[in-house]
Amino acid sequence: MKSSNIRFIAAAVAFAAAAIAPQAQALPSNSGPLPASLIVNAGGMEWVYAGPCAGAGSSCGTVTLSNGFNFATDAQWTVSFASLSALNTAFTGKCAAAYFNNSHNHCDFGDITSGYVWQSPLAPTASHRNASTSETFLVRAGQVPEPASLGLLGLGLVGLIAARRRKSRAA
Secondary structure (H helix, E strand, O other), X not given: OOHHHHHXXXXXXXXXXXXXXXXXXXXXXXXXXXXXXXXXXEOOEEEEEEEOOOOOOOOOOOEOOOOOOEEOOHHHHHHHOOOHHHHHHHHOOOOOHHHHEOOOOOOOHHHHHOOOEOOOOOOOOHHHHHOOOOEEXXXXXXXXXXXXXXXXXXXXXXXXXXXXXXXXXXX
């Protein structure tokens, strides 16, 4: 077989493989460690403002779940935030989109005020809740204290109780 035919076949195979292979998804612009200053603690959970688009099926970027964060349930929303105003206040100046969104590294705080919060019961209508341009927030369980820390806390409480009993017997 001629070398030109081999090159043609190799090019055709490479083209076909590229056409049927899944397209690689762009990663968020900042894949470094997530700064604690961008995390909001509410309802015993940790929250981040992950981007200005719907978290899934979006036409303006895709949210990448990482660092243990996931999409919130209605129950998590309800326990953590009483209103859109409380949500907006909690996240003022805290945008983590560069760590979670593959297309946008900004957050649209005005959209929260207007009720465009993706998959949140805080949104005033289903249209606001399901819009592709609704803001996405992610949640993860709050940090659980280490067993050693809990043991020291318990030991301290036992010491305080013992000291109080000793003092009351002496009086």
